[in-house]
Amino acid sequence: MPRITVTVDGVGYEEDVEPRLLLVHLLRDRLGKTGTPVGCDTSNCGACTVMLDGRTAKSCSVLAVQADGGEITTIEGLAANGEMHPMQRAFHEEHALQCGYCTPGMVMAAIDLVREDPHPSEEAVREGLEGNLCRCTGYCNIVRAVRRGAEDMAVRPS
Amino acid sequence: MSELGRPRRRKEDRRLLTGRTQWTDNLQLPGMAYVAFLRSPMAHARITRVDVSGARTLPGVLAAFSGEDFAGEQGSLPCAWPVSDDVVIPEHPPMAISEVRYVGEAVACVVATDRYKAADALEAIEVDYEPLEPVLDMREALKEGSPAVHPSGNRAFTWKFPQGDMAAALDGAPVVIERTYVQQRLIPSAMEPRAVVATTDGDGFTLWSATQIPHVLRVMLAMTTGIPEHKLRVIAPDVGGGFGSKLQVTAEEVLCLLITRKLGKPVKWTESRSEGNLTVHHGRDQIQHITLAAEADGRIRGLRVNLLADMGAYLMLVTPGVPLLGAFMFNGIYKMDAYEFGCTGVFTTKMPTDAYRGAGRPEATYAIERVMDELAAELGLDPLEVRRRNWIRHEEFPYTTIATLTYDSGNYEAATDRALTLFGYEELRAEQADRRDRGDPVQLGIGVSTYTEMCGLAPSRVLGSLRYGAGGWEHASVRMLPTGKVEVVTGSSAHGQGHETAWSQIVADSLGVPFDDISVMHGDTAISHKGMDTYGSRSLVVGGTAVLSACEKVKEKARKVAAHVLECAPDDVEFADGVFRVRGTDAGRTIQELSLATFAAHDLPDGIEPRLDSDATIDPENFSYPHGTHLCAVEVDTETGMTKIRSYVAVDDVGRVVNPLIVEGQVHGGIAQGVAQALFEEAVYDADGNLLTTTMADYLVPSAADLPTFVTDRTETPATSNPLGVKGVGEAGTIASTPAVVNAVVDALRPRGVHDIRMPCTPERVWRALEGAGS
Numbered sequence: 001m002p003r004i005t006v007t008v009d010g011v012g013y014e015e016d017v018e019p020r021l022l023l024v025h026l027l028r029d030r031l032g033k034t035g036t037p038v039g040c041d042t043s044n045c046g047a048c049t050v051m052l053d054g055r056t057a058k059s060c061s062v063l064a065v066q067a068d069g070g071e072i073t074t075i076e077g078l079a080a081n082g083e084m085h086p087m088q089r090a091f092h093e094e095h096a097l098q099c100g101y102c103t104p105g106m107v108m109a110a111i112d113l114v115r116e117d118p119h120p121s122e123e124a125v126r127e128g129l130e131g132n133l134c135r136c137t138g139y140c141n142i143v144r145a146v147r148r149g150a151e152d153m154a155v156r157p158s
Numbered sequence: 159m160s161e162l163g164r165p166r167r168r169k170e171d172r173r174l175l176t177g178r179t180q181w182t183d184n185l186q187l188p189g190m191a192y193v194a195f196l197r198s199p200m201a202h203a204r205i206t207r208v209d210v211s212g213a214r215t216l217p218g219v220l221a222a223f224s225g226e227d228f229a230g231e232q233g234s235l236p237c238a239w240p241v242s243d244d245v246v247i248p249e250h251p252p253m254a255i256s257e258v259r260y261v262g263e264a265v266a267c268v269v270a271t272d273r274y275k276a277a278d279a280l281e282a283i284e285v286d287y288e289p290l291e292p293v294l295d296m297r298e299a300l301k302e303g304s305p306a307v308h309p310s311g312n313r314a315f316t317w318k319f320p321q322g323d324m325a326a327a328l329d330g331a332p333v334v335i336e337r338t339y340v341q342q343r344l345i346p347s348a349m350e351p352r353a354v355v356a357t358t359d360g361d362g363f364t365l366w367s368a369t370q371i372p373h374v375l376r377v378m379l380a381m382t383t384g385i386p387e388h389k390l391r392v393i394a395p396d397v398g399g400g401f402g403s404k405l406q407v408t409a410e411e412v413l414c415l416l417i418t419r420k421l422g423k424p425v426k427w428t429e430s431r432s433e434g435n436l437t438v439h440h441g442r443d444q445i446q447h448i449t450l451a452a453e454a455d456g457r458i459r460g461l462r463v464n465l466l467a468d469m470g471a472y473l474m475l476v477t478p479g480v481p482l483l484g485a486f487m488f489n490g491i492y493k494m495d496a497y498e499f500g501c502t503g504v505f506t507t508k509m510p511t512d513a514y515r516g517a518g519r520p521e522a523t524y525a526i527e528r529v530m531d532e533l534a535a536e537l538g539l540d541p542l543e544v545r546r547r548n549w550i551r552h553e554e555f556p557y558t559t560i561a562t563l564t565y566d567s568g569n570y571e572a573a574t575d576r577a578l579t580l581f582g583y584e585e586l587r588a589e590q591a592d593r594r595d596r597g598d599p600v601q602l603g604i605g606v607s608t609y610t611e612m613c614g615l616a617p618s619r620v621l622g623s624l625r626y627g628a629g630g631w632e633h634a635s636v637r638m639l640p641t642g643k644v645e646v647v648t649g650s651s652a653h654g655q656g657h658e659t660a661w662s663q664i665v666a667d668s669l670g671v672p673f674d675d676i677s678v679m680h681g682d683t684a685i686s687h688k689g690m691d692t693y694g695s696r697s698l699v700v701g702g703t704a705v706l707s708a709c710e711k712v713k714e715k716a717r718k719v720a721a722h723v724l725e726c727a728p729d730d731v732e733f734a735d736g737v738f739r740v741r742g743t744d745a746g747r748t749i750q751e752l753s754l755a756t757f758a759a760h761d762l763p764d765g766i767e768p769r770l771d772s773d774a775t776i777d778p779e780n781f782s783y784p785h786g787t788h789l790c791a792v793e794v795d796t797e798t799g800m801t802k803i804r805s806y807v808a809v810d811d812v813g814r815v816v817n818p819l820i821v822e823g824q825v826h827g828g829i830a831q832g833v834a835q836a837l838f839e840e841a842v843y844d845a846d847g848n849l850l851t852t853t854m855a856d857y858l859v860p861s862a863a864d865l866p867t868f869v870t871d872r873t874e875t876p877a878t879s880n881p882l883g884v885k886g887v888g889e890a891g892t893i894a895s896t897p898a899v900v901n902a903v904v905d906a907l908r909p910r911g912v913h914d915i916r917m918p919c920t921p922e923r924v925w926r927a928l929e930g931a932g933s
Contacts, residue, residue: 020274021274025273029186029272029273034177034184035176035177035178035179037183037398038351038428039351039431040430041430041431041432041853042853042854042855044854044855045431045859047349074177075175075177076177078176084175084176088175091171092168092171092175093167095167095820095822095823097171098399098654098655098656098823098824099348099349099350099397099398099399099653099654100171100174100175100179100398100654101181101348101398101399103175104177107175122867126865127863129863130862131861132861132862133349133854133861134349134862135349135399135401135859136349136399136654136827137823137826138826138865138868138891139830139861140826141826142862143862143867
C-alpha cells in the first residue's frame with residue numbers, strides 16, 4: 001500500500017492508502033475531517049471542494065495518492081483564532097446558506113474565484129461558481145455574499 | 159426593536175460555515191460496519207436465484223444477505239394514506255424476494271469493514287432474473303391486456319370530488335377550453351444524499367437518518383419491524399435539505415435496523431448520488447386533462463380536472479395522497495360555480511413517486527394558471543384582466559371556495575399591483591409588441607402566475623376525513639433554566655429552514671428574554687418526545703404557534719410567582735419587555751430573575767410547582783393560504799429554441815413575517831426549483847425502464863449560471879387562523895414559478911402558432927414546437 005504525506009489544515013499526516021482511495025474519503029473517514037461533504041459521484045456538485053496546493057479541487061475526483069506531498073485546506077482550516085474568514089462571514093451576513101450542505105464547497109470555490117478576480121461582477125460570480133450546485137438558495141444570496149466577501153477580503157486579506 | 163419581523167442572522171450558520179456540522183455520514187461508532195445494496199438492473203423481473211455465498215467469503219466482509227434472509231422480519235414499507243375504498247396497497251418488502259418492479263430495487267446487501275470492501279463484495283453476488291414486461295406509460299397501463307405491475311392490475315385507486323353542476327356549467331358555455339398538460343417526473347435532489355446509521359446495545363436501538371420526519375419514522379419503524387416504540391430512538395442530526403424527499407420511510411432505514419439487530423454491531427449506509435437518483439422517491443408525474451367552461455367575458459363557469467397520477471411501483475408513505483392535496487387547489491384563487499375532480503392512480507415499473515416541494519399543489523397551480531392564459535388568449539384579453547374578472551376580491555374574505563376550503567384572508571389586488579410596478583409590465587408589453595412587429599428572432603414573452611396554496615398541514619379532523627393515517631398537530635416545550643436561559647424543544651424537524659433562529663425570535667418576543675439566551679432543540683426523539691415533523695410549509699404555522707402557546711403558559715406561571723414576590727395580586731402585575739411590574743410602579747422583576755427564584759423554591763405561592771416550563775400541542779383549525787403574483791419575462795431565441803429568463807418578480811403574501819431574511823431565502827430557493835421544472839429537469843426512463851438521468855450530469859439541477867437574480871417583495875395580509883398571523887413560505891416559490899415561466903415561453907411564441915410546450919422547455923422542445931407549428 002502506498003504511503004503518502006499530506007498536510008491538512010496545517011497538520012501533517014503520513015498514511016498508508018489503497019491506490020484507489022479518494023481524497024475525500026481520506027479526509028472524512030481516515031482523518032476525521034468531516035467538514036468536507038460528498039454530494040455526488042461525478043464531480044458535478046462541488047460540495048467536496050477543497051484547496052489543494054492553493055487551487056480548488058473537487059476531492060471526490062482526486063485520488064489520495066495524487067495529493068501526496070500536497071497541502072490541503074478544507075473549510076475547517078479557514079477560521080483563524082475563532083474568527084471566521086471574510087467569505088464565511090459574508091455568507092452568514094447575506095443568508096447565503098440554508099441546509100448548508102453545499103456551503104463548504106461553495107465557500108472554498110468562492111475564495112478561489114476572488115483570488116483570480118478580486119472584484120467580480122454578478123455575472124462573473126455566476127459563471128465562476130457554475131461547478132458548485134446549491135438546491136436551497138436559488139443562488140441570489142450566494143452571489144451577493146461572494147461579492148461582499150470579495151470586498152472584505154480586499155480590505156482584510158486572510 | 160420587536161423580535162418579530164427582524165432580519166436576524168441565523169444561529170445555525172456558524173457550524174455549517176466552519177465544517178462542524180453533524181451530518182449522518184459523519185458519524186463513526188466503534189466497530190461500525192458499512193452496508194452496500196445490490197440493486198435490480200431490471201425494471202420488472204422474477205427473481206429466480208440469489209446467491210450471496212461468494213460475497214460472504216471475501217476479506218473484510220461480515221455478512222451478506224438476500225431478501226429471503228429478511229423474509230420473516232422485514233414487514234412491508236408503509237403507506238399511511240389509503241385514500242379510497244378501492245385503493246390497492248401492494249406488499250412492499252424493503253428487500254425484494256421474488257419479484258422486482260423498478261430499476262434500483264434492493265435485492266441483496268453486503269456488510270463490510272469499509273465502504274470500498276462493501277462495494278467490491280457486491281460484485282460477488284449472483285442473481286438470476288426472469289424478465290417480465292415493464293409497464294412505463296400510464297395510458298397504456300390502464301388498457302385491457304397491459305402487462306400488470308401487481309396481480310391486482312395497474313389501477314391503484316380512483317378518487318372523485320364533484321362540486322356543483324359541471325354538466326350545467328358546460329352546457330351552452332360560450333367558451334370551452336380543453337387542454338392536456340404533462341407534469342414530468344422530477345428528482346428532488348437534496349444536496350445531502352441519504353444516510354443511515356443504526357446501532358443497538360442488545361436491548362434498545364438508535365437510528366440516525368438524514369430524514370425530515372424522525373417522529374413519524376419512529377412510529378412507522380416500530381410498526382414495520384416489531385421493535386417496540388419505546389426501545390427505538392430516532393435522531394435526525396443536521397440534515398442537508400429534503401424538499402419532501404426525506405419525508406419517507408425507506409427500505410434502507412428498515413434494513414439497517416434489521417442488520418444491526420442480526421449482527422449486534424453498528425452499521426452505516428450512505429447512498430451515492432446515482433443510487434439516490436434511482437431510489438429516492440420521485441416527484442410530480444401526472445397527466446392532466448383540463449376542461450374550462452367560461453362566459454364570453456371570461457368569467458369561469460366551471461372546471462373539470464381528470465388526472466392520471468403515476469404512483470410508480472408501490473405506494474410509499476403518502477404516495478396516493480399527493481394528487482389529492484392538489485384536488486383542493488385546481489380552482490386556485492378563482493370563483494366558479496362548478497368543479498369536478500377525478501384522479502386515477504396508476505402503477506408503473508418505475509421508482510415510486512411521493513411528496514416533492516409543494517406536493518400536488520404545484521401541479522394544480524400549473525394547470526389552472528396555464529389554462530387561464532389559454533382563456534385570455536382565446537378571448538383576446540390580457541392574462542391579468544381575465545384573472546381580475548375571476549379572482550376573489552379582498553373584501554370577500556373569508557371565502558369558501560368551490561373546492562370547499564375557506565380561505566381566511568388575502569389581497570390578490572395588492573400583490574398584483576405591487577408586482578406590476580416592480581416588473582415594469584407596460585414597458586415590457588411595449589417591447590414585446592415592438593419585437594413582434596420587427597420579426598426579431600429573439601422574441602419576448604411575459605408570464606403571469608397568481609397563485610395560492612394550502613399550507614400549515616394540517617387540521618387533524620380534515621386529515622382524518624381524507625383517510626390520512628395521522629393528525630396534523632405540533633408540539634413544543636419551553637423551559638426556563640435557573641440562570642434565566644431558555645431551552646425550547648420543537649416537534650418540527652428542521653433541515654435547512656432556520657427553525658433555531660425563527661423559534662428563538664418567537665420566544666424572545668413573547669418572554670422578553672435576549673435572543674442569544676435561547677437555544678432550540680429538535681430532531682431527536684429522546685429529546686423531542688412528541689412531534690409531527692417538517693413538511694407542507696407547516697413548521698412555523700403549526701410548530702411556531704405551539705412554541706408561542708408554550709411561552710404564554712410559562713408567562714402565566716411566572717406572573718403568579720411575580721405577584722407573590724412583589725406582594726400584589728396577579729391581576730395587578732403587568733408584563734412588558736421581559737419584566738413583571740406592579741401596575742403603576744417601578745417595582746418589578748425580570749422573568750429571568752423569577753426563574754432563579756422559582757428554581758430555589760424558597761418562597762413560592764401555595765400550589766405553585768417549582769418550575770417555569772410548559773408545553774403545548776396545537777392542532778390548527780384551518781389551513782393557511784399564502785398567495786402572490788409572480789411575473790416572468792423570457793427571451794426566446796426562435797432560431798435555437800434557447801430560453802433565457804430576462805427578469806423575474808415575485809410578490810408573495812405569506813402573512814406576518816418572523817424573519818424577512820429567511821422568508822426571502824425560501825422564496826428564492828422555491829422559485830429556483832420551480833424554474834428548474836419549467837426549463838431544465840426531467841427524470842427520463844428508456845423503453846426498457848432504465849433511468850437515464852442517474853447523475854447530475856444528466857439530471858440538470860440548475861447552477862448559478864442558469865438563473866437570474868429574482869426580485870422579491872411582499873404584501874402582508876395576516877392569517878386569521880393562528881395568533882402569529884403567519885401562513886408558511888416553504889413551497890410558495892416552487893408553486894408559483896413553474897407556470898409563470900412556461901406562460902412566458904408560450905406567450906413569446908403564441909403569434910407563431912404555439913399554444914403549449916411540454917416541460918421542461920428545453921431548446922430542443924421549443925425548437926420542435928416552433929417547427930411543428932409550421933412557422
